[in-house]
Amino acid sequence: xxxxxxxxxxxxxxxxxxxxxxxxxxxETRRVVxxxxxxxxxxxxxxxxxxxxxxxxxxxxxVTEIPLFGLVATAVPAVLTLLATFRxxxxxxxxxxxxxxxxxxxxxxxxxGLITAEIARIALWFGLPIAVVAAxxxxxxxxPSLLLTTTVVVVPLACCTTVWGYAAGVAVxxxxxxxxxxxxxxxxxxxVAMAAFVLVSQAFGRLLGDGSxxxxxxxxxxxxxxxxxxxxxAFVGTPLARPFSAAAVATFAAIVALTPLGLVVATRQASxxxxxxxxxxxxxxxxxxxxxxxxxxxxxxPKPLAGTNGGNVAxxxxxxxxxxxxxxxxxxxxxxxxxxxGTTIVQSSAxxxxxxxxxxxxxxxxxxxxxxxxxxxxGDDRPQFPMLLLTATAPRTLVRGRxxxxxxxxxxxxxxxxxxxxxxxxxxxxxVGFALVGVCMCxxxxxxxxxxxxxxxxxxxxxxxxxxxxxxxxxxxxxxxFVVGPGTVIGLVATWFGVTGHLxxxxxxxxxxxxxxxxxxxxxYGSYRYAxxxxxxxxxx
Amino acid sequence: xxxTNADAxxxxxxxxxxxxxxxxxxGVSLSIPSGTVYGFLGPNGAGKTTxxxxxxxxxxxxxxxxxxxxxxxxxxxxxxxxxxxLPETPPLYDEFSAREQLxxxxxxxxxxSETAEARxxxxxxxxxxxxxxxxxxxxxxxxxxxxxxFIQSVLHDPDVLFLDEPTSGLDPRAARQIxxxxxxxxxxxxxxxxxxxxxxxxxxxxxxxxxxxxxRVVAEGTxxxxxxxxxxxxxGSLEDAFLAVTSDEPQLSGATDE
Numbered sequence: 159x160x161x162x163x164x165x166x167x168x169x170x171x172x173x174x175x176x177x178x179x180x181x182x183x184x185x186e187t188r189r190v191v192x193x194x195x196x197x198x199x200x201x202x203x204x205x206x207x208x209x210x211x212x213x214x215x216x217x218x219x220x221v222t223e224i225p226l227f228g229l230v231a232t233a234v235p236a237v238l239t240l241l242a243t244f245r246x247x248x249x250x251x252x253x254x255x256x257x258x259x260x261x262x263x264x265x266x267x268x269x270x271g272l273i274t275a276e277i278a279r280i281a282l283w284f285g286l287p288i289a290v291v292a293a294x295x296x297x298x299x300x301x302p303s304l305l306l307t308t309t310v311v312v313v314p315l316a317c318c319t320t321v322w323g324y325a326a327g328v329a330v331x332x333x334x335x336x337x338x339x340x341x342x343x344x345x346x347x348x349x350v351a352m353a354a355f356v357l358v359s360q361a362f363g364r365l366l367g368d369g370s371x372x373x374x375x376x377x378x379x380x381x382x383x384x385x386x387x388x389x390x391x392a393f394v395g396t397p398l399a400r401p402f403s404a405a406a407v408a409t410f411a412a413i414v415a416l417t418p419l420g421l422v423v424a425t426r427q428a429s430x431x432x433x434x435x436x437x438x439x440x441x442x443x444x445x446x447x448x449x450x451x452x453x454x455x456x457x458x459x460p461k462p463l464a465g466t467n468g469g470n471v472a473x474x475x476x477x478x479x480x481x482x483x484x485x486x487x488x489x490x491x492x493x494x495x496x497x498x499x500g501t502t503i504v505q506s507s508a509x510x511x512x513x514x515x516x517x518x519x520x521x522x523x524x525x526x527x528x529x530x531x532x533x534x535x536x537g538d539d540r541p542q543f544p545m546l547l548l549t550a551t552a553p554r555t556l557v558r559g560r561x562x563x564x565x566x567x568x569x570x571x572x573x574x575x576x577x578x579x580x581x582x583x584x585x586x587x588x589x590v591g592f593a594l595v596g597v598c599m600c601x602x603x604x605x606x607x608x609x610x611x612x613x614x615x616x617x618x619x620x621x622x623x624x625x626x627x628x629x630x631x632x633x634x635x636x637x638x639x640f641v642v643g644p645g646t647v648i649g650l651v652a653t654w655f656g657v658t659g660h661l662x663x664x665x666x667x668x669x670x671x672x673x674x675x676x677x678x679x680x681x682x683y684g685s686y687r688y689a690x691x692x693x694x695x696x697x698x699x
Numbered sequence: 700x701x702x703t704n705a706d707a708x709x710x711x712x713x714x715x716x717x718x719x720x721x722x723x724x725x726g727v728s729l730s731i732p733s734g735t736v737y738g739f740l741g742p743n744g745a746g747k748t749t750x751x752x753x754x755x756x757x758x759x760x761x762x763x764x765x766x767x768x769x770x771x772x773x774x775x776x777x778x779x780x781x782x783x784x785l786p787e788t789p790p791l792y793d794e795f796s797a798r799e800q801l802x803x804x805x806x807x808x809x810x811x812s813e814t815a816e817a818r819x820x821x822x823x824x825x826x827x828x829x830x831x832x833x834x835x836x837x838x839x840x841x842x843x844x845x846x847x848x849f850i851q852s853v854l855h856d857p858d859v860l861f862l863d864e865p866t867s868g869l870d871p872r873a874a875r876q877i878x879x880x881x882x883x884x885x886x887x888x889x890x891x892x893x894x895x896x897x898x899x900x901x902x903x904x905x906x907x908x909x910x911x912x913x914x915r916v917v918a919e920g921t922x923x924x925x926x927x928x929x930x931x932x933x934x935g936s937l938e939d940a941f942l943a944v945t946s947d948e949p950q951l952s953g954a955t956d957e
Contacts, residue, residue, distance in 0.1 A: 163809070167806075167807055170803070170806050170807060171807070174792075174795075174803050177794070178792055178794040178795070181794040182794060185794070185837075254792070255790030255791070255792070256757075257752075257755070257757060257784055257786045257790050258784070258790035258804070258851070259790075259807075260756075260757060260775070261755050261756070261757065261775075261778075261779060261782060261783075261784045262779055262804065262807045262808060263779065263807050264775060264776050264779075265775070267807075433756075433757065433758065433759060434759065
């Protein structure tokens with residue numbers, strides 16, 4: 159097939175994929191609400207920053223006055239390439255319904271289509287706000303041509319980086335296909351790296367803020383001159399224009415030449431990925447995987463869980479969780495809440511480190527107890543409801559089993575981590591106090607989570623951090639964290655003051671503690687009862 | 700083993716497919732003349748889907764070769780206009796309406812818009828989908844999805860149509876509609892490669908039958924020939940023959956290794 163035809167087909171596929179994405183974003187009310195909340199949050203931030211951008215445009219005299227322009231110009235292609243690579247790994251490495259598309263058009267058209275759609279999505283999410291900022295800056299500068307030149311400079315760069323990012327992502331996917339073990343390891347490594355990045359970025363931000371980092375030296379070291387010259391071409395025809403440099407023109411030529419080359423590489427990689435062996439679901443896989451997927455004997459719940467149906471249910475959830483850990487990918491959301499904690503740990507003195515880590519351990523256990531099994535109970539159980547709801551086992555047993563599974567997972571963490579930090583200087587009394595409070599909070603969090611999870615069930619599988627699974631609603635997860643987080647912190651802080659002798663027993667304190675316990679127990683129990691009611695009255699409507 | 704036939708619509712020679720040490724296909728050879736409805740039978744896990752993916756160029760055999768309408772399947776650009784493929788899960792986008800989906804595929808097939816519009820209208824009418832053509836596919840029943848996917852697979856008048864369980868899970872009316880359409884496609888001169896477990900469908904429409912078992916074609920011929928080779932007795936059904944040839948004990952009086 160000719161290149162022209164493939165480009166035409168590719169653009170048609172890109173348009174279709176983009177339309178599907180837009181319809182997907184707006185297909186459900188909750189997604190629209192989520193988008194509106196995002197718009198409200200980031201839109202207002204953007205709106206408030208526009209006057210400063212306008213003033214910057216009015217006052218700018220040369221490109222060199224733009225803070226860190228060279229560093230940003232170097233970082234932009236790297237970030238765009240990485241973004242395309244990650245998006246390929248997560249989402250666009252394959253086209254949906256490839257049996258249709260690949261028997262209809264050339265793989266090159268599919269690659270063009272996927273990349274086109276991705277560029278359109280990136281333009282929608284990032285391009286619009288960037289365009290608003292650029293337009294405001296342009297208005298301040300009084301040079302309308304800046305918008306046009308920026309487009310002319312940025313679009314080839316975005317195309318080139320996306321194509322090469324795609325090729326890199328597909329190459330990684332091919333590697334994963336050959337070595338599936340590496341993929342599993344990298345997922346764990348990736349999670350740890352993400353957590354480390356969040357924590358380190360906090361320290362980096364602090365050092366940047368207090369001037370400890372030699373920013374100018376760092377910028378001079380990391381800046382790649384030709385890229386800076388190239389992006390400075392955007393200012394041609396404005397008062398900020400630099401003289402043309404040979405490096406800028408050479409960079410432009412390289413970008414233009416590398417894009418089709420990247421497309422060739424990406425097409426070859428993608429064809430190799432799409433058309434080489436993959437044991438289809440309906441056929442037999444390898445003997446090794448069949449062996450790994452088997453298990454000898456019947457379902458035997460260990461003591462002491464074996465005595466009750468709730469224990470059996472809990473053990474069943476734990477066993478399934480171990481065999482299919484991908485269902486817990488939503489737990490990675492915790493990483494994004496580690497930022498403030500990271501700052502605290504970084505800034506804490508050696509004496510404070512032990513208690514902070516002890517409290518963090520109790521908090522982690524609480525999070526796991528609630529978030530692991532509790533945030534989408536109805537969605538998780540629905541495929542089995544025709545069986546579960548028609549057995550003699552009462553709905554309360556099913557819910558109780560789920561709560562118990564969460565506690566069994568979270569409580570050991572909440573108890574053990576504080577005790578371990580005795581080695582880091584936490585007093586034994588504090589460690590025991592944190593551990594006890596942590597275990598109690600695990601019970602409260604697990605009971606609370608099943609209620610809010612049952613209130614807003616999610617049934618559809620979706621791709622989340624590389625795993626296709628039924629993931630709890632992000633809104634539910636956020637609500638859980640915003641309720642359980644502060645509740646746990648209050649309990650732990652009170653415990654800390656209590657065990658260090660900073661709290662005098664007064665009627666006011668007793669009233670406060672009583673109110674706290676009442677709210678914690680009341681909300682958790684009420685939530686638990688609500689979940690039971692949802693199970694009892696569930697219908698397939 | 701069938702003899703090589705240059706005029707065959709589907710010509711597969713000694714196909715072998717292995718996943719590591721597990722052999723999914725072991726020396727499968729097929730020669731299907733144009734205009735034939737070929738019923739491809741086999742128990743779960745026999746390798747039927749693997750065979751279909753290889754025949755459509757979506758997967759590569761470990762060894763062996765495939766030609767469709769005289770074209771090597773590795774030349775996908777030339778192959779695409781000649782084949783239609785309806786996999787077991789209908790390849791439809793929930794976010795599109797049936798009309799959008801079919802327009803989209805017509806565009807990708809380079810069918811001129813006037814021709815495509817007329818053909819889509821005609822097929823939607825034939826399958827009773829005109830009233831629902833503008834509804835999103837995500838709201839469709841299984842039968843409606845299957846009918847839409849069937850239309851999609853025949854939109855470009857392919858020379859060879861591969862169907863993987865096209866009537867599975869459909870109500871009798873929808874199943875009959877698909878079955879009738881398979882006959883219509885064959886009457887127009889196209890070849891239909893039909894993989895299914897629903898043996899009455901095969902008995903009703905197939906000119907030839909191949910039975911895949913343990914990665915090998917263990918019986919092939921007209922339905923009557925397969926019944927007689929399976930020693931099921933003169934009154935035996937295709938189901939009896941299928942059970943006989945896919946048991947572990949040798950009961951054949953003649954098979955493809957003859």
